[in-house]
Amino acid sequence: MERLFCTELLIGKEKVLKLKHSFVTVIGLGAVGGFATEALARLGVGHLRLVDYDKLKATNLNRNILALEHSLGRPKVEVMKERISGISPACKVEVLQVFAAADSFGTIFSETPDLVIDAIDALNPKVQLLVYCHENRVPVFSSMGAATRTRVQHVKSGDLFKSHGCPLAREIRSRLRRNGIKKGIFCVYSDEAVRKTPRMIMNEEDDYQRGRQRSKLGSLPTIPAIFGLLLAHYAAEHLCGGF
Numbered sequence: 001m002e003r004l005f006c007t008e009l010l011i012g013k014e015k016v017l018k019l020k021h022s023f024v025t026v027i028g029l030g031a032v033g034g035f036a037t038e039a040l041a042r043l044g045v046g047h048l049r050l051v052d053y054d055k056l057k058a059t060n061l062n063r064n065i066l067a068l069e070h071s072l073g074r075p076k077v078e079v080m081k082e083r084i085s086g087i088s089p090a091c092k093v094e095v096l097q098v099f100a101a102a103d104s105f106g107t108i109f110s111e112t113p114d115l116v117i118d119a120i121d122a123l124n125p126k127v128q129l130l131v132y133c134h135e136n137r138v139p140v141f142s143s144m145g146a147a148t149r150t151r152v153q154h155v156k157s158g159d160l161f162k163s164h165g166c167p168l169a170r171e172i173r174s175r176l177r178r179n180g181i182k183k184g185i186f187c188v189y190s191d192e193a194v195r196k197t198p199r200m201i202m203n204e205e206d207d208y209q210r211g212r213q214r215s216k217l218g219s220l221p222t223i224p225a226i227f228g229l230l231l232a233h234y235a236a237e238h239l240c241g242g243f
Contacts, residue, residue: 003044003088004016004044007043007044010243011240011243015240015241015243016044016240018239018240018241019043019044019045019046019236019239019240020044020045020046021046022045022046022047022114022115022239022240023046023047023048023049023111023113023114023115024040024045024047024048024049024113024114024115024116024117024235024239025048025049025050025051025108025109025113025115025116025117026040026048026049026050026051026116026117026119027051027052027100027108027116027117027118027119027120027129028051028052028100028117028118028119028120028121028143029050029051029052029054029064029066029076029077029080029119030052030054030060030064030076030119030121030224031060031063031064031065031146031219031221031224031225031228032119032143032146032224032225032227032228032231033052033117033119033143033228034064034065034066034076034080034228035065035224035225035227035228035229035232036117036119036143036227036228036229036231036232036235037050037080037084037117037228037232038065038083038087038228038232039228039229039232039233039236040117040232040235040236041083041084041087041088041091042087042088043232043236044088044091045091045236045239046090046091046092047091047092047094048084048091048092048093048094049093049094049095049096049108049111049113050077050080050081050093050094050095050096051077051095051096051098051100051108052075052076052077052097052100053097053098053099053100054075054076055073055074055075055076056071056072056073056074056075056076056079057072057073058072059216060072062219062220062221063219063220063221063224063225064076065225066079066080066083075095075097077095077096077097078095078097080093080095081093081095096108099125100120100125100129101124101125101128102125102128102132105128105129105132109132109136109138112136112138113138114139114239115138115139115140115141115235115238115239116129116133116138116139116140116141117140117141117143117231117232117235118130118133118140118141118142118143119143119228119231123168123171123172126142126172127172127175127176130142130172130176130181130185131176131179131181133185134176134179134181134184134185139186139238140185140186141186141187141188141231141234141235141238142160142185142186142187142188142231143187143188143189143227143228143231144160144163144166144168144169144172144187144188144189144190145166145167145168145169145189145190145194146190146219146223146224146226146227147217147218147219147224148194148195148217148218148219149190149192149194149195149219149220149223150192150195150220150223151190151192152222152223152226154190154191154192155188155189155190155223155226155227155230156188156189156190156191157186157187157188157189157230157234158186158187159183159184159185159186159187160172160173160176160185160186160187160189161173161182161183161185163187163189163191164191165189165190165191165192165193166189166190166191167194168189169187169189186234188227188230188231188234190223195218
């Protein structure tokens with residue numbers, strides 16, 4: 001396969017074929033999830049299911065790989081599907097424009113994937129997803145908080161329960177322990193101290209029709225991209241048994 005020639009030179013044909021026959025569900029196509037999905041497509045993953053309710057907005061232009069002037073206002077899942085068709089036409093891409101939460105998991109997991117990328121930025125649905133994956137023994141690679149960080153050297157990866165310095169990870173650990181989960185969830189996180197920055201309050205109804213208010217945090221294009229690329233890299237290593 002000429003389009004994966006350089007990848008095959010590095011990791012070998014057998015592992016390229018393993019990626020080709022892998023099925024990954026990506027939940028959340030924000031800055032982190034967008035870069036993760038792009039990398040998975042370029043690695044040759046053969047089946048992707050993309051889940052995100054949101055549409056692209058002007059505020060996404062500084063960090064989301066999908067955000068261009070002509071893509072604003074369109075569903076993220078549809079824009080990503082089109083993008084993948086230009087990268088890896090043979091990739092089977094399914095899109096679900098739904099809000100990821102416990103009441104939609106029946107649809108999202110109508111077919112069990114080999115692996116899940118969790119790039120959800122809302123706390124309750126994120127915890128629900130991690131509990132679901134743990135209880136159903138679906139490997140999940142999860143992103144912690146990338147917003148307000150500026151120092152790339154503080155980006156880390158490993159077991160969620162051994163992470164430190166991330167307030168989001170701390171809260172998630174606490175909630176998971178209440179569900180009897182104490183280990184076994186891989187994450188990418190930053191141990192950089194969270195900066196206190198101005199917040200823009202947004203009505204979540206615009207994004208998810210759930211009627212809650214959410215605060216928009218300051219972020220750079222670089223840190224979320226690193227998070228997403230690391231998630232894709234470690235996920236691909238898992239799928240093909242190591243590079």
